[in-house]
Amino acid sequence: MINNLAVYPILIPLVAAIIQLFFAKNTFVQRVLSVVSSALILIAVVFLYIDVRTNGIQVYWMSDWVAPFGITIVADLLACFMLFLSALASLAMSAYAMVDIDANREKYFHFPLFQLLLMGINGAFLTGDIFNLFVMYEVMLMASYVLLAHGSEARQLRGSLHYVMINLFASTFFLFGIGLIYGITGTLNMADIAVAVQNADPDTQGLLTAVSMMLFVVFGVKTALVPLFFWMPDAYPQPPVATAAMFAAIMTKVGVYSITRTFTLMFPGDEFTLTVIKIVAVASMLIGVLGAIAQTNFRRLLAFHSVSQVGFMVLGVGFFSPMGLAGSIYFVMHHSMIKSSLFLCSGIAERLTGNRDIKKMGGIIEKHPFYSALFLIAAFSLAGLPPFSGFFGKLILLFAGAELNEYIFLAAILVGGFLTLFSMVKIWQMAYWGKREPEFNKVKVGSFIWGIIILVGMSMVLAIFVQPVYDMVLEAAEQLLDPSQYINAVLRK
Amino acid sequence: MIGLLAIIIGFLVGTGTYLILKKTAFKVALGLVLYGQAANLLIITMGGVKLGEPPIILREAGISYSDPLVQALILTAIVIGFGVTSYLLVLVYRAYQAHDSDSVDLFEEVDDK
Numbered sequence: 001m002i003n004n005l006a007v008y009p010i011l012i013p014l015v016a017a018i019i020q021l022f023f024a025k026n027t028f029v030q031r032v033l034s035v036v037s038s039a040l041i042l043i044a045v046v047f048l049y050i051d052v053r054t055n056g057i058q059v060y061w062m063s064d065w066v067a068p069f070g071i072t073i074v075a076d077l078l079a080c081f082m083l084f085l086s087a088l089a090s091l092a093m094s095a096y097a098m099v100d101i102d103a104n105r106e107k108y109f110h111f112p113l114f115q116l117l118l119m120g121i122n123g124a125f126l127t128g129d130i131f132n133l134f135v136m137y138e139v140m141l142m143a144s145y146v147l148l149a150h151g152s153e154a155r156q157l158r159g160s161l162h163y164v165m166i167n168l169f170a171s172t173f174f175l176f177g178i179g180l181i182y183g184i185t186g187t188l189n190m191a192d193i194a195v196a197v198q199n200a201d202p203d204t205q206g207l208l209t210a211v212s213m214m215l216f217v218v219f220g221v222k223t224a225l226v227p228l229f230f231w232m233p234d235a236y237p238q239p240p241v242a243t244a245a246m247f248a249a250i251m252t253k254v255g256v257y258s259i260t261r262t263f264t265l266m267f268p269g270d271e272f273t274l275t276v277i278k279i280v281a282v283a284s285m286l287i288g289v290l291g292a293i294a295q296t297n298f299r300r301l302l303a304f305h306s307v308s309q310v311g312f313m314v315l316g317v318g319f320f321s322p323m324g325l326a327g328s329i330y331f332v333m334h335h336s337m338i339k340s341s342l343f344l345c346s347g348i349a350e351r352l353t354g355n356r357d358i359k360k361m362g363g364i365i366e367k368h369p370f371y372s373a374l375f376l377i378a379a380f381s382l383a384g385l386p387p388f389s390g391f392f393g394k395l396i397l398l399f400a401g402a403e404l405n406e407y408i409f410l411a412a413i414l415v416g417g418f419l420t421l422f423s424m425v426k427i428w429q430m431a432y433w434g435k436r437e438p439e440f441n442k443v444k445v446g447s448f449i450w451g452i453i454i455l456v457g458m459s460m461v462l463a464i465f466v467q468p469v470y471d472m473v474l475e476a477a478e479q480l481l482d483p484s485q486y487i488n489a490v491l492r493k
Numbered sequence: 494m495i496g497l498l499a500i501i502i503g504f505l506v507g508t509g510t511y512l513i514l515k516k517t518a519f520k521v522a523l524g525l526v527l528y529g530q531a532a533n534l535l536i537i538t539m540g541g542v543k544l545g546e547p548p549i550i551l552r553e554a555g556i557s558y559s560d561p562l563v564q565a566l567i568l569t570a571i572v573i574g575f576g577v578t579s580y581l582l583v584l585v586y587r588a589y590q591a592h593d594s595d596s597v598d599l600f601e602e603v604d605d606k
Contacts, residue, residue, distance in 0.1 A: 131566055138573045145580060154591040161518060161588050162597075164581050168525045169513070171577070175532035175570055182563070183539030 003058040005051060006075040008044040009083050009122040012037050017115035030111040031098050037115060038091035041122070045087055049080040057479075057489035059128070067491045068192040074128035074490055077476035081329060082125045082257050085336045088458060089249035090118050096344055096451035097242040099444075105151055105240065113150070117143035117246070124254050128490055130181065130266075131188045133258065134174050137222070141167050144251060147243045148235060159238035166231045170221035177214040184208060191490035193266050194483055212267040213276065216259065223255030225314065226284040229307045233291070236306075237299035237356065241347025242451075244299060248306055249340035253332050256313045260328065264480040269320055278318035282409060284311030285416040292423045296359050298346040298431070301423065302339065305382065308416060309335050312397060315409060319400050325477035326470065327396035333473075334389040334462055338381045341455035344448070345375040349431055351443045358427055363436030371445050372432045374452050379428060381459055383421035389463040396470065498538045505531035516596050518585045525581070529574040533567040540564075 016037035023029040052058055052075055060073040075083075093114070101110050120140025127133050145167075149160040182188060184204055185196035197208055217228070224232040236244050263273060288308030295301040313335070316328025348371060353361045365372040381388035394417055401410045462469055479485055505527045512524030540563030548561035589595050 131569075135569060135573070138577070142577065142580070145577075145584075149584060149587075152587060152591070157584065157588040157591050161584055164577070164584060165518075165521055165525065168577055168581060169528065171573075172525065172528040172532045175529075176535055178566075179532065179536035179539045182536070182566075188562075 003048075003051060003060055003075070005044060005048045006058050006060040006073045006126060008048075009041050009087070010073075010119055010126060012040050012044065013115040013119040013122065017112040017119070020112040020115065021109070024109070025107075027103075027106040027111075030106070031094070034094040034097070034111050034114065035091065037118075038087055038094055041087040041118075042084070042091065045080060045083045048075055049077075049084070052077055052080055053475075057486055059489050059492075068187055068189040071132050072128035072189060072191075072490055073126050074191075074486065075126060076486060076489075077472075077479050078257070078260065078329065079125045081333065081473070081476060082253065083122055085253065085333060086118060086121050086125070086250045088454070089246060089336060089340055090114070092340065092344075092451035092454045093242045093246045093249070095454065096245070096347075096448065097240075099447045100242050100347060101240055102151075108150070110147070110150060113143050113147050114243075114246070117147060121250055121254055125257060128190050129188055130190055130193065131178055133190075134171070134178060137174070137254075138171065140251070140254065141171070144247065148239050148247075150239065150243070153238070156238040159235040162231050163235040166221060166228075170218045173214060173221075174218040177211055177218060180207075180211045180214070184211070189490065190261070190265055191487040194268075194487055195491070197266060208267065209270060209272060212262065212270070212273055215262050216273070216277070219255045219258045219262070220280070221255075223252045223259070223310050223314070224307050225280050225310060226287045226307065229284070229288070232307060233295075233300045233303040236303035236343075237297060241299075241343060241350070245340040245343035245347070248302070248343050249336045252306055252310055253313075253336055256310060256317075256328075256332055259314060260317050260325070260480065263317060263320075264325070265483050265486055268481075268483060274318050274320055277314060278406075278409065281311045281315035281318055282412045284308060284314070285412055286311075286419075289416055289419040289423065293419060293426070296430075297356050298349060298358050298361075298427065299343065299356065301358070301427065302342055302346060305420065305423070306339060308420065309339065309382070311416070312394070312413065315413070316397055316400065319397075319404060319406070319409075320481075321400055321404060322474060322477045322481060323396065323400035323403055325480055326474040327393065327400050329473040329476055330396055330462075330470065331393040333469075334381070334393045334459060337455045337459040337462070338378050338390065341374070341378045341452045341459075342382065344452045344455070345371070345378065348443065348445060348448050351448075352440045352445075353431075354441055358430040361431035362434045364432045364440075366436050367440060368445050371449055371452075374449060374456055375432060376428065377456055378452075378459075379424040381456075381463075383424045384417040385421070387463055389459045389466075392463060392466045392470075494542050494544065495538060498534060498542065502531045502534050502538070505534070518588065518595050518597050519582075521597065522578070522581050522585055526574075526578055529570070529578070533570055533574075536563050536567050536570070 016033050020030045058075045062071040123136035185193050221228045292301050292304035313328045313331045316324045381390040384390040384394045509524040509527035512520045540560035543559045546559040
């Protein structure tokens, strides 16, 4: 089915960014446009999702060049979920950025850059062509490079220098992988690659596995899996909170999405790769959370948690069963909302106390009980306490592991969850509970929390309506495990 | 021809790896540039190197032609690589100004309050 709706999530932010550039001096128009663009994408995604549910996978051929020759835009259920998350996160972040970003950064194109970041992210979710995936990654990364260094504070420069270097290295690696795939299969269209890999000579199987592992390394750098995560705790604490929260909400998920796509569509079900994925996932879970326990810098702690939580999502892919993938998608949704709201919370705490170290905070709950309650909900949800969304995410993964008799991984999930709770309680006790530090800066907390309310509210929806949501993600997982649907839709067999 | 290209790619990757392992930010940047060139050459090689063939299939010339797609791919990759590299060089320079040092390690000293 040809469907124009599928390109809107890429076009809307691009057009918004261009219009914003015309209003370079008028930051008010830019702010409003940011919110409008996110809302429009949200609406387009809902319609797209309904279309995909009723009519199957939607395909758009750029300039009407038919599938393996031109660039294809493909929207399946997983892509719809990811687009929904990116639109939701950008809506919340635009609301927060309105009050958070200082005038200087606003004047120097914070909002257009943010829209271009969104365009790259949405493009990566939608593209059906592996070279186009590389290009969309670069669009996203270029915007993120600038956003990360935006403002040129000394510590920002350090974090972003490491970030640019490791990502440039990963991008080159991606190019190596693409070149090899093209050499072996003679095509760049993902559906076509999937067909070629199915029919491949047994002799080239080893080479194909090696290439798929190269791609895993590339995506592992972007998601910050162990042992490729060292850039992340350095980079995330530096930029303005709204930017850091957007990175945490959706940029790491782009890597998870790419891993899911690569190992369900192009290189599905290889025993060796799945073992590697599972081992890396467990290592990330445990090492990330142990790193987090050792930190006292609020945002650095949260960044280490991202490493650990990404492990849960990737473990679901490693299970390679409908339930495992469903758990992975549910976890991505939960984490994208919760982690970004925690980052936004850390921003308010920094503003209140003028400090990033949780040892030097304290007693926030006395003065701001509602905001503290929001943090507590998000923290408990991240740790996986019932009745919050994190609990159900872990529960689905536990069931998936039990179904496959993978008990070692079950133990890892439980230990990871317990340690997460430990470090969240640490933040709570040091920063929110306890004796109030002598004075707080004057901050209108009320104007900051709208973004957090949106995100935490959505995660509560995810938790309360867990059965319908689970049915939805299970449907997406089953679609992923049946690549012929995707291939037939794209190649129009 | 392909053998020669393979040797050149290997040389570029080897030199690039050596430079990336250095502590000076500028040398790391140079290493990344070499990596980018190696990747471009690899893609060209993967299209099958043919000398003197046109990139279009002429009806009378039979089916021997050089693959035009790989050239389009590396053109894109070169443009992107150029943009990112120039940004990286500016960033290295700004970091040098801000920290008065070009070492990747020294940046660790900066504490985040």
